[in-house]
Amino acid sequence: MKISKLLILTFTMTVLINCEDRRTSGTSDLRIIALSPSLVETVFFLGGGKNIVGASSFCNYPEEAKNIPVVANVSDINLEYAVKLKPDIVLLMPGQDNIAAKLNLLNIKTLKVSQEKLDDILNSFTVIGREIGREQRALAVKDSLNKVLESYKKPANNKTVLISAGREYGTGITYIFSNGHTGFLNDIIKLMGYSNALDTAVPYPKIGAETVMTLDPDIIIDLVPSDITSSTEELLKDWELFRTTKAWKNDAIFILKGDHTTIPGPRIFDLIKELNEKGL
Structure with a gap:
């Protein structure tokens, strides 16, 4: 392969x-x-x-x-x-x-x-x-x-993924802008065999911390803009409120930095490669 x-x-x-x-x-x-x-x-x-x-x-x-x-x-x-x-x-x-x-x-x-x-x-x-x-x-x-x-196409599995496409940085998370089941980010999740934890047609819904915990996804993908200077360790610490989720317990919160992660152009294929390299 x-x-x-x-x-x-x-x-x-x-x-x-x-x-x-x-x-x-x-x-x-x-x-x-x-x-x-x-x-x-x-x-x-x-x-x-x-x-x-x-x-x-x-x-x-x-x-x-x-x-x-x-x-x-x-x-x-x-x-x-x-x-x-x-x-x-x-x-x-x-x-x-x-x-x-x-x-x-x-x-x-x-x-x-x-x-x-x-x-x-x-x-x-x-x-x-x-x-x-x-x-x-x-x-x-x-x-x-x-x-x-x-x-990169993989067979479907029973694991769910929640995407954070925008949130507060450098503090405890009270909300995120996620991704519904339309759009290229959802397509990437499906391509790699996963299903979206959030069942909505709204492209980028704002959801609170309580909703994230209720969804209890197997994996969280945190897409961080390039102008955020925090380290990966600092960004991961922002998620400590969600210690009870499967994603936290299984070390399955993945931080990916760069504007290419949310711009629907040619560099989206770099994002797919990065996700694959992280074991997704």
Whole structure:
């Protein structure tokens, strides 16, 4: 199994380096605005980063993305600035309808790209690749990453997982923002053979400490933003209130640090790899 994964990952890197769409030369002057961190990362991942002339706030990866002019936040856009950038296309999330409507009134081409579920993330490569002249590269990457996912797929077991996608840090936990049974984080849990301890369609519900203890999950996955400087040991200490849960008793509270853990873009495959390395 380890050998096959290594071969697949090697193939993926080869694709990223060598597989260029023949139409790329015709799109070298393409001007793109991408209005979410995940969309920016996806364009860079497909080799079109140099074509991004505008982005939304909080687009910090890769390093070059920090230098892209900010033209919008998640819910609004500086129209005057966006027009000055003369974009050929603006990539948006499905929830940014109000921004799309404003741009369409100005005859600026927009494309809504869903990255909510794991399949959506994979499909977004080809959707975006087709628009930016990287379709062949995108198809090859999607096929390769599908094989990587298959290599991590495990049979279903009877263990439950609770995800913390946001909480108080450096203090006893009184609430967490968890993850419902929709979205890419839930898909990752299922891929690895587990079931979600929280049965709700709400994407990121806020639940109290009492609810966490009532759910009594076998495993807790604590996703921590990169700007939290606490050590893993300090972050684990925040969970001491839950000493009676199965997750605490079985040393099954896993801390994973980094913004890539909650951004639904290409780096989500790094999260899957990290979870696998922790024995999940």
